[in-house]
Amino acid sequence: MKLCEFLGIKYPIIQAGMVWAATSPLAIAVSKNGGLGTIGAGSMSEEELRDQIRQVKDATDKPFAVNIPIMYGNAETQIKIAIEEKVPVVITSAGNPKLFTPVLKDHGIKVFHVVSSVKFAKKAFEAGVDVIIAEGTEAGGHNGREGIATFPLLRAILSELGDVPVVAAGGIADGWGFAAALMAGASGIQMGTRFVATSECEAHPAFKDAIVKAKDQDTVLIGGSVMAPTRVIRNRFADEVLKAEREGKSAEEIGLMFRGRSRLGIREGDLENGSLMAGQSVALINEILPVKEVINRIVNEALLAARSFNIQNLFCSH
Amino acid sequence: MKLCEFLGIKYPIIQAGMVWAATSPLAIAVSKNGGLGTIGAGSMSEEELRDQIRQVKDATDKPFAVNIPIMYGNAETQIKIAIEEKVPVVITSAGNPKLFTPVLKDHGIKVFHVVSSVKFAKKAFEAGVDVIIAEGTEAGGHNGREGIATFPLLRAILSELGDVPVVAAGGIADGWGFAAALMAGASGIQMGTRFVATSECEAHPAFKDAIVKAKDQDTVLIGGSVMAPTRVIRNRFADEVLKAEREGKSAEEIGLMFRGRSRLGIREGDLENGSLMAGQSVALINEILPVKEVINRIVNEALLAARSFNIQNLFCSH
Numbered sequence: 309m310k311l312c313e314f315l316g317i318k319y320p321i322i323q324a325g326m327v328w329a330a331t332s333p334l335a336i337a338v339s340k341n342g343g344l345g346t347i348g349a350g351s352m353s354e355e356e357l358r359d360q361i362r363q364v365k366d367a368t369d370k371p372f373a374v375n376i377p378i379m380y381g382n383a384e385t386q387i388k389i390a391i392e393e394k395v396p397v398v399i400t401s402a403g404n405p406k407l408f409t410p411v412l413k414d415h416g417i418k419v420f421h422v423v424s425s426v427k428f429a430k431k432a433f434e435a436g437v438d439v440i441i442a443e444g445t446e447a448g449g450h451n452g453r454e455g456i457a458t459f460p461l462l463r464a465i466l467s468e469l470g471d472v473p474v475v476a477a478g479g480i481a482d483g484w485g486f487a488a489a490l491m492a493g494a495s496g497i498q499m500g501t502r503f504v505a506t507s508e509c510e511a512h513p514a515f516k517d518a519i520v521k522a523k524d525q526d527t528v529l530i531g532g533s534v535m536a537p538t539r540v541i542r543n544r545f546a547d548e549v550l551k552a553e554r555e556g557k558s559a560e561e562i563g564l565m566f567r568g569r570s571r572l573g574i575r576e577g578d579l580e581n582g583s584l585m586a587g588q589s590v591a592l593i594n595e596i597l598p599v600k601e602v603i604n605r606i607v608n609e610a611l612l613a614a615r616s617f618n619i620q621n622l623f624c625s626h
Numbered sequence: 627m628k629l630c631e632f633l634g635i636k637y638p639i640i641q642a643g644m645v646w647a648a649t650s651p652l653a654i655a656v657s658k659n660g661g662l663g664t665i666g667a668g669s670m671s672e673e674e675l676r677d678q679i680r681q682v683k684d685a686t687d688k689p690f691a692v693n694i695p696i697m698y699g700n701a702e703t704q705i706k707i708a709i710e711e712k713v714p715v716v717i718t719s720a721g722n723p724k725l726f727t728p729v730l731k732d733h734g735i736k737v738f739h740v741v742s743s744v745k746f747a748k749k750a751f752e753a754g755v756d757v758i759i760a761e762g763t764e765a766g767g768h769n770g771r772e773g774i775a776t777f778p779l780l781r782a783i784l785s786e787l788g789d790v791p792v793v794a795a796g797g798i799a800d801g802w803g804f805a806a807a808l809m810a811g812a813s814g815i816q817m818g819t820r821f822v823a824t825s826e827c828e829a830h831p832a833f834k835d836a837i838v839k840a841k842d843q844d845t846v847l848i849g850g851s852v853m854a855p856t857r858v859i860r861n862r863f864a865d866e867v868l869k870a871e872r873e874g875k876s877a878e879e880i881g882l883m884f885r886g887r888s889r890l891g892i893r894e895g896d897l898e899n900g901s902l903m904a905g906q907s908v909a910l911i912n913e914i915l916p917v918k919e920v921i922n923r924i925v926n927e928a929l930l931a932a933r934s935f936n937i938q939n940l941f942c943s944h
Contacts, residue, residue, distance in 0.1 A: 310939075310940065310942075311940075312940065312941060312942035312944065313942055316942075316944050317942065317944055318941060318942050318943065318944050319941055319942075320940055320941070342944075370944075425842055425843050426841065426842045426843075426909065427841075427843065444775060445763070445773075445775060446774075446775045446777075446778050454842065454843045455763075455846075455847070456764075456842050456843070456906055456909075457762060457763060457764045457775035457776065457777075457796075457797050457906060458775065458777065459764075459775075459776065459777055459797050459798070459803055459806065460764050460797035460798075460803075460842065460905075460906040460907055460909060460910065461842065463797075463799075463800060463802060463803050463909075463910055464841075464842045464909035464910060466802075467800065467909075467910055468909075478775075479775050479777050479778035479781075480777070480778075481781075482781060482785065484781060484784075484809065484810045484811050485777060485778075485781050485810060487809050487810070487937060488777060488806040488807070488809045488810035489806070490935070490937060490940055491802065491805050491806045491809045491931060491932075491935055492802045492803060492805070492806035492931075493802050493931075495940075496940075523744065523745075523782075524743055524744045524772065524774050524778065524779065524782045525743050525744075525745065525772045525774070528773075529773070533872070554851070554874065555874075556872065556873075556874070587778075588774055588775060588778040589778055591744065591774075591778060591781075591782035591785075591786075592778065592781055592782060592785055607941075610937060611937060611938075613809055613810075613811075614809075614935065614937040617808070617809055617932070617935075619805060619808060619928060619929060619932040620929075621628075622628065622629075622630065622638055622808055622813075622814075623630060623636060623637055623638070623925075624628075624630035624631055624634075624635065624636050624637075625636065626630065626634050626635055626636050626660075626688075
């Protein structure tokens with residue numbers, strides 16, 4: 309599948325629907341600049357979500373998406389709003405794709421579903437999902453339990469399921485990674501952390517700075533011993549969760565520790581006590597940039613990588 | 627750097643030095659078929675190592691490597707043997723590259739060093755290492771503590787250190803992954819698990835079958851709470867280690883659990899009680915093949931991927 313044609317966009321670059329960070333200004337900027345902007349419904353009330361969708365529709369005629377984590381109690385209402393508002397694309401995650409794919413497709417909405425294993429990829433296509441987003445363990449925020457990295461996950465899905473449309477997500481933030489994912493057979497990429505560190509994103513400036521400062525070793529998976537893990541920049545909160553895990557605290561106790569923490573970190577900029585959801589791509593992000601610049605750079609880097617690539621030249625006749 | 631020219635080989639494909647599996651028949655087959663075969667010294671006595679090296683030299687004039695984990699007590703002796711036997715390439719891992727790089731280079735030996743983070747990559751080049759092998763969390767066996775996946779690790783090293791020679795290792799077992807790594811700027815790839823599942827490898831047939839059967843979700847990192855983790859195919863032994871970790875057992879106690887287990891799994895084929903070291907690439911390995919066929923396939927797939935790659939075609943003018 310040619311993802312750009314399917315979606316009616318310029319570049320096969322999807323902005324992830326990060327809670328507390330993927331609001332309308334970011335989605336608008338991404339969609340206006342040739343990618344697919346996404347509103348992250350996970351942290352939104354009904355009114356907020358409807359309002360956010362309308363802001364995007366008022367600002368641009370370009371396609372955009374809403375990401376709805378379907379395990380939450382309000383998922384059904386959010387799906388209903390997406391249908392009423394004629395959202396072009398819904399990205400579902402964290403739940404069974406059979407639940408809402410049929411009703412969304414009946415209303416002419418394109419459905420993407422985030423998966424972390426070949427098994428879930430199969431189930432998503434069986435449920436009628438148009439495109440899957442294969443998210444590796446490198447990715448920020450909520451992560452699959454399986455811990456499979458982006459490239460082996462992508463290759464395993466393509467080699468088991470054949471020529472299906474798969475977007476690669478996790479660990480990609482520059483044009484070489486973008487071109488590599490396309491070379492490995494991805495139909496496009498999804499980026500989250502890279503789009504948080506943009507001028508348009510409504511995340512707190514201190515959180516954006518933390519992404520810029522963080523190095524390759526600075527993210528960690530937390531909560532994984534009792535639930536699906538979350539990748540964050542290591543801080544006091546992360547250390548407290550890891551300590552609670554070592555002490556064998558229950559899933560309920562550890563779950564409670566997370567309450568309110570992503571808002572605290574991402575929107576309020578509390579770098580010690582907040583959950584600073586970010587992926588391993590922090591290592592590749594050294595500047596807060598306007599979205600236009602992020603997209604232009606990654607596209608130009610990918611074109612440069614592709615133009616200078618000559619695999620025969622890398623082999624010898626010894 | 628053009629790795630093939632530097633090494634005098636045909637394809638920039640390095641066979642990893644897996645304990646109990648990387649013995650002379652495998653190294654000979656890889657080197658004869660255009661890659662860089664490697665003897666894994668980690669599990670060998672002095673006599674065995676010398677004998678293995680001589681077997682390779684007797685069988686082929688092609689270059690080959692010896693992998694020496696430098697944290698073990700016999701590393702100094704093994705380095706001495708490599709020098710005496712005029713081994714063309716030494717791959718050091720699991721330790722400080724300053725220790726032996728100068729003496730190896732004084733004897734005209736090319737030095738590669740395995741790293742799991744940008745920090746260790748910097749240290750390796752400062753120590754005079756020729757090429758680093760960036761090994762991501764996808765890889766089988768002993769793993770870095772940092773948990774960084776292969777592609778973000780590769781990109782982070784190249785973007786921080788500039789145009790340095792980096793071999794990508796971890797999660798790669800087919801030509802699309804090979805081509806993607808080269809596109810992302812790698813000078814070559816290293817594969818371990820793929821080469822275990824070959825007719826020439828002296829690993830136990832039952833272990834090779836376990837690799838063929840294993841799916842994307844079937845490997846797990848064990849021991850990581852108290853030491854550098856090891857990636858294995860999940861079995862009774864792995865579950866026992868994970869249980870001991872949950873119970874807060876000491877590093878010493880858990881370390882003892884590993885004693886003799888890799889030989890038991892890899893050479894004796896005890897699929898329940900052995901340590902079945904393998905990477906996430908198990909998902910991509912569906913057949914035991916001769917080495918010649920593994921190399922021909924991956925090269926042909928990579929050439930096919932590269933020939934059919936046209937990045938402009940993946941963009942639209944919307």
